[in-house]
Structures are given as structure tokens and as C-alpha cells.
Amino acid sequence: MFAGIDVGGTYTDAVLLKNDQVLATAKVPTRENLIGSLTEALDTIVKDEDKKRVKRIVFSTTIITNLIAERKYEAVDLLIIPGPGLSHDFYKNIPYAHIISGAIDYRGREIISLNEQEIETVLREIALKGSKKIGVVGKFSPRNTFHEKKVAEIIKKKYPEWQVEIGAKVGSQLNFPRRVVTTYLTCATRDPYHYFIESVRQALDSRAISAEVFILKADGGTVPLQRSEEFPVETIFSGPAASTMGVQALTAPGETAVVVDIGGTTTDLALILSGQPLLSAKGARAMEQLTQVRTLAVKSVAIGGDSVLSRTGNDINIHSQRMGPAYCLGGPVPTPTDALRALGLTDLGDRKKAIEAMELLGQGLSITVEDIAGKVINRVGDNITIEIKKMFKEWEQEPAYRVWEILHKHSVKPTIVAGVGGGAAGFSARIAEKLGCRSVKLPYASVANAIGAALAKPTLQVNLRADTEQGYYIIQEEGHQEKISDRQFNEKKALELAKNSLVEQALKYGLALAADDIEVTRQEVFNMVRGWDTTGRLYDITVQTPRGIITRIRVGE
Amino acid sequence: MNKSKKTGLIFFPAFDWAITPTHPEREERLLYTRDQIFEEGIMDLPRIQEYKPSLASIHDVARLHFCVPTIEKQTTEAHLIAAGAAILLSEKIVNGEINNGFALVRPPGHHAMRVVRGNRGFCNINNEAIMVDHLRSRHGLKKIAIIDTDAHHGDGTQDIFWHDPDVLFISFHQDGRTLFPGTGYTYELGGPRAYARTINIPLQPGATDKSLLYVLDNLILPIIKDFKPDFIVNSAGQDNHYTDPLGSMRITAQGYARLTEKLRPDLAVLEGGYAIETALPYVNMAIILALAGLDYSGVREPDYWPGRFKESADITESVERMVDELLQRWEMRDRVSPDAKKISGNYYTRHKHIFYDTDYIEENQTEHLRLCDNCLGYLVIDSDAKHGYSRSGRVLCISVPHAACGRCRAEAADLYEHSKRAANYKYVYLQDKHNDIFYSYSTDSDHEWRSAEL
Numbered sequence A: 001m002f003a004g005i006d007v008g009g010t011y012t013d014a015v016l017l018k019n020d021q022v023l024a025t026a027k028v029p030t031r032e033n034l035i036g037s038l039t040e041a042l043d044t045i046v047k048d049e050d051k052k053r054v055k056r057i058v059f060s061t062t063i064i065t066n067l068i069a070e071r072k073y074e075a076v077d078l079l080i081i082p083g084p085g086l087s088h089d090f091y092k093n094i095p096y097a098h099i100i101s102g103a104i105d106y107r108g109r110e111i112i113s114l115n116e117q118e119i120e121t122v123l124r125e126i127a128l129k130g131s132k133k134i135g136v137v138g139k140f141s142p143r144n145t146f147h148e149k150k151v152a153e154i155i156k157k158k159y160p161e162w163q164v165e166i167g168a169k170v171g172s173q174l175n176f177p178r179r180v181v182t183t184y185l186t187c188a189t190r191d192p193y194h195y196f197i198e199s200v201r202q203a204l205d206s207r208a209i210s211a212e213v214f215i216l217k218a219d220g221g222t223v224p225l226q227r228s229e230e231f232p233v234e235t236i237f238s239g240p241a242a243s244t245m246g247v248q249a250l251t252a253p254g255e256t257a258v259v260v261d262i263g264g265t266t267t268d269l270a271l272i273l274s275g276q277p278l279l280s281a282k283g284a285r286a287m288e289q290l291t292q293v294r295t296l297a298v299k300s301v302a303i304g305g306d307s308v309l310s311r312t313g314n315d316i317n318i319h320s321q322r323m324g325p326a327y328c329l330g331g332p333v334p335t336p337t338d339a340l341r342a343l344g345l346t347d348l349g350d351r352k353k354a355i356e357a358m359e360l361l362g363q364g365l366s367i368t369v370e371d372i373a374g375k376v377i378n379r380v381g382d383n384i385t386i387e388i389k390k391m392f393k394e395w396e397q398e399p400a401y402r403v404w405e406i407l408h409k410h411s412v413k414p415t416i417v418a419g420v421g422g423g424a425a426g427f428s429a430r431i432a433e434k435l436g437c438r439s440v441k442l443p444y445a446s447v448a449n450a451i452g453a454a455l456a457k458p459t460l461q462v463n464l465r466a467d468t469e470q471g472y473y474i475i476q477e478e479g480h481q482e483k484i485s486d487r488q489f490n491e492k493k494a495l496e497l498a499k500n501s502l503v504e505q506a507l508k509y510g511l512a513l514a515a516d517d518i519e520v521t522r523q524e525v526f527n528m529v530r531g532w533d534t535t536g537r538l539y540d541i542t543v544q545t546p547r548g549i550i551t552r553i554r555v556g557e
Numbered sequence B: 001m002n003k004s005k006k007t008g009l010i011f012f013p014a015f016d017w018a019i020t021p022t023h024p025e026r027e028e029r030l031l032y033t034r035d036q037i038f039e040e041g042i043m044d045l046p047r048i049q050e051y052k053p054s055l056a057s058i059h060d061v062a063r064l065h066f067c068v069p070t071i072e073k074q075t076t077e078a079h080l081i082a083a084g085a086a087i088l089l090s091e092k093i094v095n096g097e098i099n100n101g102f103a104l105v106r107p108p109g110h111h112a113m114r115v116v117r118g119n120r121g122f123c124n125i126n127n128e129a130i131m132v133d134h135l136r137s138r139h140g141l142k143k144i145a146i147i148d149t150d151a152h153h154g155d156g157t158q159d160i161f162w163h164d165p166d167v168l169f170i171s172f173h174q175d176g177r178t179l180f181p182g183t184g185y186t187y188e189l190g191g192p193r194a195y196a197r198t199i200n201i202p203l204q205p206g207a208t209d210k211s212l213l214y215v216l217d218n219l220i221l222p223i224i225k226d227f228k229p230d231f232i233v234n235s236a237g238q239d240n241h242y243t244d245p246l247g248s249m250r251i252t253a254q255g256y257a258r259l260t261e262k263l264r265p266d267l268a269v270l271e272g273g274y275a276i277e278t279a280l281p282y283v284n285m286a287i288i289l290a291l292a293g294l295d296y297s298g299v300r301e302p303d304y305w306p307g308r309f310k311e312s313a314d315i316t317e318s319v320e321r322m323v324d325e326l327l328q329r330w331e332m333r334d335r336v337s338p339d340a341k342k343i344s345g346n347y348y349t350r351h352k353h354i355f356y357d358t359d360y361i362e363e364n365q366t367e368h369l370r371l372c373d374n375c376l377g378y379l380v381i382d383s384d385a386k387h388g389y390s391r392s393g394r395v396l397c398i399s400v401p402h403a404a405c406g407r408c409r410a411e412a413a414d415l416y417e418h419s420k421r422a423a424n425y426k427y428v429y430l431q432d433k434h435n436d437i438f439y440s441y442s443t444d445s446d447h448e449w450r451s452a453e454l
Ligand SMILES: [Zn+2]
Pocket: B150, B151, B152, B237, B239, B271, B272, B273
């Protein structure tokens, strides 16, 4: 049996699955004490079952999102090595960053060496302030980790008790500013995340649950609890990923689906293109800055079931703020939820109060309750539809750097709209109509997120870069840099190295990975020509474990 | 509408396209530029808006070029994407969505002339020229300035706009006696109706940022001020860089940035530049920052230090003399009468010998401009060519300008119909810019194609 638990902002949802069947579901309010909500939901779903038969539990949690939003972490200092290029004024806005000398170029060659004296001076300043969490981030460090490692070494020697993170390990893609932010967040969240993980483990131990435990990441993949401590920031914004994976599990393979998750004040939109959840071309955004965290492409729109409604003439206005629950649930003003209730599209709340809310909204117009409620639903649907169309457009307009990509990317049209969360069903019909596709009524729609968590596969990626002219390769996820000794090194061998590394990493995750199952998502080879001679080759290879869900939920009957 | 402050960027390195695997125009050319601008996070800057390119249409190409035998034979998708990128950005600039733009694309185009029989100087079709005619035909722009800062003379662009008084073409480059294509002398000043709308500034090998900025401040900017263009294009070649393997100039990334900052082009389009590691990552980054109005002072090549390059006094003096001479030409621009030897009857004639270095084609052209009192007159090009040892066929190309008078249009149409019946030509082409319809006719197959877009 598999369990999935999504600790969301308002509710904590849980499901217990046996193969492709749902055995139990639970929905409890999320309280201040996340562990409490999590265990309550877990206890509810497993109460009738033999705990030993629960083999796998996956959590999706807002812990990291909250930590970052509320800045509940100790001070962090960064040593950054930007070298020449963009003006250093850009980095002076980062209050916790200290700029030190040194530079590496795009091929990983040292241009400017480190200045140890300068580093020691900076470290003394930091020591005086009393902070103990340090990130070291260099421009082009994924191409050569030497500077970052050297600085980390100096720190370890002088201040062995400090926690040091290096940029190349947490941000291996080419984007220095995003690497800086990602490293900062990693430093900031590691300790509090560790306490959280410990509490989870204790809670499970006390219940004699011995299942393998995983955490859901923003990209819709899972990571074993233990390993998640290495990159806690990857678990940010896993809620929308949970819902999206849930829709994948509850719909037919190959659909192009729009996932509409309508919450209290926001609606999260995600896309599944021909059966594959769409990843964002950019990284996740935290503290209003881009990171290198892989994430599904999710768009948050400021419309929800509790949004405040008003009217100007015949037009309905939807405001982004919330003034309490819906009128039909005892709130002060009419909301979209009241419109749904008035039309009988939801069972939530008091119908009489909902009708009253619609009458309030339509006051002065000679209009029936049905008509005004219909207007509200159209308005909400229209606004969300505009945002969905923008998402498809943005996907189509993602830059491409090869002729082949420009010629072979065709626009796609959604085949279904899948509403998840409380009130989504009422609106998704309208949205589907506007998009010219079907609206599907998902079974277990209100716990699709927990189903998604329960069924998401682990995802692991390995990026290899080899530069035969300089004679070295780097496995970026390991920060591992090695000489190429094989004189016959070629594309096939580079790919083999990457695949082997992935298999090894998977083993550490307790995952037996067959070479055939490995997906190659990037395989770039560039001949380096100097004069008219080929002097070497550059290989950039990305391999990953298959993404997606373990199985689909059997629906019907 | 508020005018946007953003700089639009199309980065199209064509990582899967090369002339040949070891040719300077190969996959690797913009690889390190990609590394640099991605690692610096340039695309994430609030002032930068990245766009995906779209393909130029066959119709856009037909409006400008006579591709022999057909456009499809002379272009690959990569060419259409590079030209399409320039068009897309220019439209966004004209409609105010962005303030300016940089088409950081390959393959380049400034050696491609009006008639295209193959690849010359790594170019097949002229990205900037196609974009300029698109803007004039579709967006009503009239006066355009093209400033070509590549180390090689922009002979293709010069050829295309030679007779056009509404397009100011200024090229500075390494002296043609020392570098392909061997043209671009100060006496090349444009056709009888467009005198001094072509300006060439050949610089001696070894010229530095100092001369570059002198020419800009004392010649190019004053001329642009007089000309009052609606749109400024920079053919932004980077082979003037001190590390370029083909050129012998000594321009630095800082020099390019200053140039861009002062010139303030609406749109820059990458041309040449083959120091793919030592120049391009830095020069491209400097140009982007300068266009976006951001601080570029931190961008420098690893082996550069301020004051590294000292220009010889000879070079400085000769540049100053040349600037004076060209300024005088510009002042006289509307008082110069055309060379009488080249006029017979109603036609102005010039002969051209064109060499396609990449494809080893030799072409001979006789160009007649119909001298008309009511309009700019139509152009007739009679072209013959040898590919190695074999002839590739004589063709006749007729180009009718946008604002042609009725008589010229009728004459050109008659000439086209008449030439279709004559046995001398393998292909006959009529470019009717007035009606935006373009014809090509094969005498062998007696078949006519026509391109029209509504
Ligand atoms: Zn050039």
C-alpha cells in the first residue's frame, strides 16, 4: 500500500492506495503544527489497516515555502566570486554577499586567482558578526569547481564548526545570479528542514510505520526523505506539482490537460502536454528571484473561491483580496463560492445564505439569482481562461537555439480541463467551453493532490560536461571533476559515464535503475576547431530517470 | 502607450547548422557567447526581453533579392530564421513593445547582393536589407540608416541600396586592399539619384578604439543628424576585434560598447566575428548591456588592460583627413551631377564583376537604371555567371521601386513580358514593389511563379 499526504496551506489531504485503487481518503485543516496535521491525516487513512503493509509514504509539504516566506532561519553570508562582466553593483544589492577576487571563464580556465588574504579578512568580518552559515558561489563554477572548493577548504580549516555550501553543487546550470539565490536558500533552510525531517521520522517511528518515506519536489518527482536534506529547497512549491501528478494519475494517457486548482484566494494552473507535465523553462521563483530549482510550469492567478466580488453596472468585478470565508459559510461579502452554491454546483455552505449573497450582488438590477450567479461563474471562468491561453502562448514562444527546434515545435490545443480542489468543478465547465475542449469530472478530485504525491516517481538527473581539448569531465550533481585519460574518448563513452553515474546515484536512493529506462534529455557535441583543425570536442549530456507516475488510478464502476 | 524601456533580444546560435564542419560559420561560433550571457543571467535582467525567432517568408526574400534560380535553392531554414529574427525585432521596435533590439543570429548577411547566385563572404541573403524593405513595405517607414561596423566592407548592402536616396548606408571597415571583399573605398558614394547616401570609411589595419570613436563622433553621427532617419540599423560585425583571426584591427569590447552607446541603433544585427572564444562572449555581452543602458564597464577580455593599444600617428592622421574629405562629399550631396560617361539616353549604366568566394562563382552584371523625372526609376540587371568551368545561365532581373510612377511600371512590365519571349535568358524576374507582387519565369519550362501576400 502507498500513502500520499499533501500538507497544503489550508488543508492537509491524504490518501491510501492499494495498487490502482483508493482505499481511504482524509482531509483535515492544516494547523500551525505541521507535524500534527500530517500525523492526524496519516492516522485517519491507516487506522483500519495493518501498518506494516504501508510500503511507501510520500509527503508534499509547505515547510520550505513557509520557512522562506516567513524568513524563519538564521543569518547566512555568501562569498561570491563574480569576476569581470556584469557590474558588481548588481550584487551589492544582496546585503549578505561579500565579493571576493577571482575568475573562471566559460571553459573553466582560471583568469584571476583567489586572494587568500582577502578571503581571510572577509571571514573575520563574518566571524565578528557571528554568522556560521556560509555559501561560496563563483561565476562559471559548474565549469571548474576549484575556486569554490578552495574557499570552502579555507573556511573549514579556520572555522570548522561553520556550515559551508558551494554553488556548483546546488546550482549546476549556467546562471550565476540564480545559483547565488539557490545557494543562499540552501544554507538558510538546511537546519530547520533537518529538524522537520527528524520530527517526521520520530512521528513515524512512534506509530511503528516502517515504510520508505519520500518527499515530493517542485518538479513532480520524489526524493527519499534522507536525501532530501541535501537540497531542501527542491521541495519548495510541491503543492501544485502534487495536484498535477494527481491529474496525470486520474486521466487517460496522452491527454493535453489544463490543471485548474481553485483555492481560497488563488488559482494554480498547470499544463500536461500529451501526457507529460510541463516543466518551467526557468527555475522556481523564491523571494521574488529566480532560482535553479527545477519546477513544473505553474501559474498562480489571484482568483479564488473566497475572492471578494463587487459590481459596476452590469459588470462583475473580482478582487484579489479575501475578507473571510464565503457568505454562505458565514463570511461578510459575496464570493464565487456563493455563486456555485446558489446554482447547486457545490454542497459547501448554506444555500439560503448563498442566494442572499447573490441578491446582494445583484441589488438594483432586475436580474434573477440564477442569472447573476451565472454571470459570476462566467467572469471567473473568462479571467482564468485568459491566463491559460497566455500559458500556452508562453510555451510556444519559449526560445529555441536550433533550427530543428524552431521547425518542429507546433502549437498544441488542450483536450481536457481537469478541475481539482473544492470548487473547481463548477468553473471548469465554463473554462473548457471557452477553450473548446472537454471538462472532465475527476473522481477523488478533492484529494487529487494526495494521489499525485502517492504515485509520483523518484526523479534524478545527471549532467555531464566533457572538454577533450582540456582533457577533463565534470559530473555536475556530484561536483566531481576528473581527468579524461582515455585517448579514444567519444560521445558514446561520455554518455556511458553519465548513465553509470545516474545508476550509481539511483542506488543511493534505493532505486534499481535499468540502463534501458534512462532518458537522455540533452546530448550536445561541439567540434572545437582552431585554425582549420579539430582540436577537441565538447560534450554536454543530461540523463534522467523517467518522470511521471507509478500507475494510473482505476476509475469507473 | 508608454514607450517600453526594454531591449529585445533574439539569440539564435543555430547550434545545428554549419557551412562545413570546420568553416568559421559553424555550430561552435556562438557557443561561448551563449555560455557567457546565460551564466551572467542576462536573459533574467528586467531590461531584457528574449524572443523566439520566426522564419522570414519567401515573399519577404522575394521583395529584396533575385535568387537564381529560386529562393528555395539559395536558402536554408537557418537563413530564413536569421532574417526572420531581424524582422520580428524590428516590428516590436516600431510598435513600441521594446525600445531597441539585438538580433544575435547566424548566418550573417551583409555580403549578399541584390542578385544571389550562391554564398559569398559566408552570406546568402541579406538579413538587414530584407528587414528594411519589410519595414518600408509593411509599416510605412521611409528613411532608414544602416551603419555597418563589420571589419569587412558591407558590399552586399551597398549594392542593394546604391540607388536608393532613402537608405543611408555607412560602412567602416578594414581597408579593402588588405581584406575581402576588396571594395569599400571612399570614392564609392552611391548612384546618380543617391549621391553620398553611400559612405565608406576604409581604416588601416591596426586602427584602435580611438579612430573608431573619432569616425563616429565626427562623421557618422553628424551625417545621421542631417539625414534624420526613422530607423537606425547597425550591422554589428565583431571582426574588428583585436583577436579576430580574419581581420587585423584592434577594437576592444569596451570600444564596441561605446560605439553602441553613442550610435544608439534601433536594431543591431550580428554580422561577422570569428574570434569565438576571445572576442565574441565579451563583445556581445558589451553590446547587449550598452543597448539596455546598463553599466558595461566591467566587461573586458581576460588579456586586456586599459591603454594596451596605442595607435600609430599615421593612422590617426589619415583617419582625420578621410573624415574631412567625406564630410565635404556629404555637404555637396545634392549638388553633384552624375558621371556623363555612364549615361546613355534614359539609362544610367554600371558594370559589375562579382566573385562568390565560398561557392567559387564569377558573375558579370550590367545594371541599367531608368532615369525618370517622376520617380526613382526602375532597375534592370542583366547577369551571367560561371560556376567553376560551367556557365550557370544568363538571367534578367527587373526591380520596380515602391513609389514608381505609372510610366515606369508600365515600361517595366512590358520589358518583363518581352524578355520572357527572348531566347537569351534562362530566367526572367520582375520585382514589383509597388504592388508587392514578385514574378519569376523559367524559359526552359515556360513556367511562371508569382509571390503575393495579402
Ligand atoms: Zn566580416
